[in-house]
Structures are given as structure tokens and as C-alpha cells.
Amino acid sequence: MTFTETEHRYLAEQALGRLATIGTTGTPQNNPLTYRVNTDTGTIDIGGPHLSESQKYRNVQANPQVSLVVDDITAEPVGPGGQRGRGIEIRGVAEILHGVPPLMEGFSDELLRIHPRRIVAWNLDGPGPNARDVRTGTANTRT
Structure with a gap:
């Protein structure tokens, strides 16, 4: 599993x-x-109206390394x-997908799909940071 139950619940709430x-x-x-x-x-998954015309789309075409932050x-x-x-x-790493169902009404049929490689969560499961590599599951406090 990529995300812990707490991380998944947090992402779903935001x-x-x-x-x-x-x-x-x-x-x-x-x-x-x-x-x-x-x-x-x-x-x-990340979508948008006219996603393939956006700068973020062109950036991912050139370099698929991305970082998504969700906080509050x-x-x-x-x-x-x-x-x-x-x-x-x-x-x-972001993958570009075409001809997929739109993420929501008004969005185009393209998506950026993020395949997580490292997750850094803070103050979700308790005080302080919690970082790990997704491929290995190796945990540490280095962010």
C-alpha cells in the first residue's frame, strides 16, 4: 500500500x-x-480544463519529476x-494519459498520473515528520 490509512484519509478530506x-x-x-x-x-490523478495546453503539462513532457503538496x-x-x-x-514521476474519462465536469480527457516515489508527511500520525521511500518502504526522518 502506497499511503497509510491516516495519509489516505487526510488526502481524501482535502x-x-x-x-x-x-x-x-x-x-x-x-x-x-x-x-x-x-x-x-x-x-x-490531476486534470484540468484544456490540460494539454497548460505549462504544467509541457513541463511534465520535458521532465516527469514532480512534487505534490497538500497541507492545512x-x-x-x-x-x-x-x-x-x-x-x-x-x-x-508523472505519466501523461490521453483519452481517459475527465476527472470532473469541464475537464479535458487528459490526466497527469503521479506514481509516488517518496512520501513526507508531517503532524498527521503524531508530532513531527515521517518520511519514507515508496519502493522500499524504508522509513526515516530525513526529508
Whole structure:
């Protein structure tokens, strides 16, 4: 399983994430967007209206390495020193899919599908960071 139960529940509760991609000149780009978690494959789908015309799409064509961050602020402290921030970063490789059902009404029939390689979660299962490589399941606190 790619995501822990807590991570999956958190991702399902949130509506907004930010996708970071790298352009052909090495310049980073960060876009707010919606997403869908595929529980059967442990992947994440990202769509949009006219997705194939977007800069993030062109960036993924040139360099499929991406990072998706989903985070929020809680009403009560959840971390050390009274921290109220929590979230998850999913680093991985994006695949471009064409001719698929739109993610939601008004979206085109293309998707970016993220195959997670590293997950860094903070203040979800308790205080502090929790990082692991998805392929090996190796856990550590290095982010």
C-alpha cells in the first residue's frame, strides 16, 4: 500500500493541492489544483480544463519529476511547540494519459498520473515528520 490509512484519509478530506514541476530551463513552477487518489494503484490523478495546453503539462513532457503538496492549518495544536500545520508531500514521476474519462465536469480527457516515489508527511500520525521511500518502504526522518 502506497499511503497509510491516516495519509489516505487526510488526502481524501482535502480539496486542494499544489503541484511543482520543472520547466525546460530548470525554472520551477507551482500550481494550485484538485486531485484524485486512486486507492487501487496508489497513484494520484490531476486534470484540468484544456490540460494539454497548460505549462504544467509541457513541463511534465520535458521532465516527469514532480512534487505534490497538500497541507492545512488545524484549529488545535498537532505538532511540537504548538504547531498547527500538517500535510503531506508526494514526490514522484508523472505519466501523461490521453483519452481517459475527465476527472470532473469541464475537464479535458487528459490526466497527469503521479506514481509516488517518496512520501513526507508531517503532524498527521503524531508530532513531527515521517518520511519514507515508496519502493522500499524504508522509513526515516530525513526529508
